[in-house]
Amino acid sequence: MRGTAAGLRRRRYLALVVGWAGFVAIWWLLALWIGSDARLPSPVRVLREVGYIFGGNPNIATDEGGVFWPNFSSSVLRVILGFATGVLFGTPLGFLMGRRRYWRSFLRSPVLIAGSIPGLTYAVMVLVVFGISNIGPILAIGLISMPYIAINVAEGVMGVDKGLVDMSTAFGRSENQIFRSVLVPSVLPFIFAGIRLSFSLAWKVGQLTEVFGSSRGIGFQIRRNFQLFNMPGVIAWVGLFIAFMLLLERFVLVRLERRLFRWRQWERDS
């Protein structure tokens, strides 16, 4: 057995395929054994449900068809706006924490506490304050991501190369120029890391907020199917939820980060 790189990779892919096939096979066998769509629908039944979600259910006369895009796009838009809110408020806090010792200890406990508050709190409080609205999920995602972004920005600000700042001052650059050309580019990767670290949590809490107080979105659809006792629908929407989350995390966020900050040496080192 020669351990060439190509051979190793082939073996790993094989194991991956076998792993997924085994997962589906066990699911299928369990579904056959239980024999009830309301308990555990078979993979085929769930796939058909996914088809309904994209193309509409021909068996129901009133089904308008294709509920995927309106729900999906509203969820995604809320995530984007939520993270924008988190960055907007988290970055100044992070700068404060990074620059001043006083503010670091002032904000330390709130930030640490915010990290372990159950997501239910955000979802319900936002429902109480805003009712069923768009602002709720956006604010919840913003609040969840804010501490992560603040902590990372603070680390980034504390890690800014002092030599660069001193040199810029020596060469007569203004405060404004130093801020724009030294501080901001050094801190940007840390903002991004904060987003990536909090992404899965924020996405989950965003959906939970939709479960509680929304009329649209993936979370809302999961709850609707739960209330209709439509097990295939719940599993289909959950599958779409996971697929989208993993895709966005793996391919979009990680790649974007690598591409945007290619110029940073340590990215390549680590």
Next chain:
Amino acid sequence: MGARLVTATTPKTDYVHRNPRWARLRRFLRSDRGATWSAAVLFIAAWQLLTLIAPRVPSPIDVIQIMFIEMTGGDYGSIRRGEFWGHYGATLQRYGIGLAIGFVAGILVGALIGTSSLARALINDTVLVLLALPAFVWAFLTTMWFGIGWQAPVLTVAFAAFPFVAVNVAQGVRSIAPDLRHMSTAFGVTGWKRFRSLTLGGVMGYVFAGLRFAMIVSWNGVLLSEWFNGQNGVGFRTRFWFDANRYPGFLGWVISFIVFIVALDRLVLTRLQDRAFRWRAPVVETQRTPSQRTPSETR
């Protein structure tokens, strides 16, 4: 509110320096502990202020009053206890049993993924998918499977906790340096002794880290499950006040479950984790880079 005025930006007036009591207060307010206390005081002040603007928001006093009644039974205090203890007892029981199931399963699967590369290739993806599932999905699924009863909250906790423990344990097992393993073989340290001083020592920190995230996440899970299908428990009682539109009670219960998990995390879990990781060399802060944290820390 005077707290903020005396801090960094105020010019040093002679008056402040001449009076030793003011000087001491000023020194305290500028210290780290002073900053923490000012944050807490400011938070409560802001809350009180909010109740003046928005009358629907219950004030701190309202919340304390109703929680006192919930705990002691109010006027009936001498005859019966309040609702508080019964609900917390029920929830903690479910939480504990669920955690025990998830913890044991997580350690077994994590050790398997960590030691065998075949097992890792086969089931790692499944565990990652479970990691991506939010707790409310488990609350819904278990309710649909088992109906209203003890199974749904217990299994929600177990399912929510399991992947966090598994991922962290697997990472811990793989982090044990092969050099050390070879050395211990060369020096004839094998069997139980090797397991105790090398494997256990190396993995313990990761086990506690996994337990910590699992406990935080599954606390949310048990509350959600009780919210949707409980007959009693903390989540149920919170929903009870919510449905009754009685916001002081609702907010009081929300605060109680936040305080519970924050205290557990700060006073127990973080300390256990730090203790178990004590053997590690302190991180040398030469250059700070983002994503220093392990991926499993992103809940």
